[in-house]
Amino acid sequence: NAGVTQTPKFQVLKTGQSMTLQCAQDMNHEYMSWYRQDPGMGLRLIHYSVGAGITDQGEVPNGYNVSRSTTEDFPLRLLSAAPSQTSVYFCASRERGGGNEQFFGPGTRLTVL
Amino acid sequence: SQQGEEDPQALSIQEGENATMNCSYKTSINNLQWYRQNSGRGLVHLILIRSNEREKHSGRLRVTLDTSKKSSSLLITASRAADTASYFCATEQGAQKLVFGQGTRLTINP
Helix, strand or coil: CCCEEEECCEEEECCCCCEEEEEEECCCCCEEEEEEEECCCEEEEEEEEEECCEEEECCCCCCEEECCCCCCECCEEECCCCHHHCEEEEEEEECCCCCCCCEECCCEEEEEC | CCCCEEECCEEEEECCCCEEEEEECCCCCCEEEEEEECCCCCEEEEEEEECCCCEEEECCEEEEEECCCCEEEEEECCCCHHHCEEEEEEEECHHHCEEECCCEEEEEEC
16 A cells, blocks of 8 residues: 655756646545645645546646546646746645545655756 | 644754644634644644544644634643654645645754
């Protein structure tokens, strides 16, 4: 049982480049989400999904796209990277319904030059 | 804007002492959760308290919730060096979103 996995662990992009951060979970969780963590800012919710085919915006969705074609995978796409997107990105999953523990991936450290 | 605000932002105590962190939030919640983050790692769930509960214990952890004041506290008793980490509260609101505060950075000195 691998839990929540994220790839890559580290990434450096140039301004304007695009890339996809991968996230997968093997716990059959319906709910998945993406957060970014900046120094002194805690975690901010980017996008989330309550099941395959269903996504919604969080607090800071601009500049990011998501899709959820399977229960297991929830990729995050940066369409045109900007230095303001330099951050650590965490993917998380949990069972649908309230009051459930959220499991986090190890994070992707992204630097945009 | 973020829902939860932790206080203090940083806390440094001696090993064996108790550590108390507070969390305030703004809107009605379904439950409140506390997470720990070791440096450079993902977050790990510690404890969940539902909106109809006032206090909950788990090992050396004690969490209280006061919905009238929209606040929660996390107490770690008999602290150890391994407790050094950042601690975050997270509130679950409608649509099952889990919104995190900015965290308290706890340092346990030997």
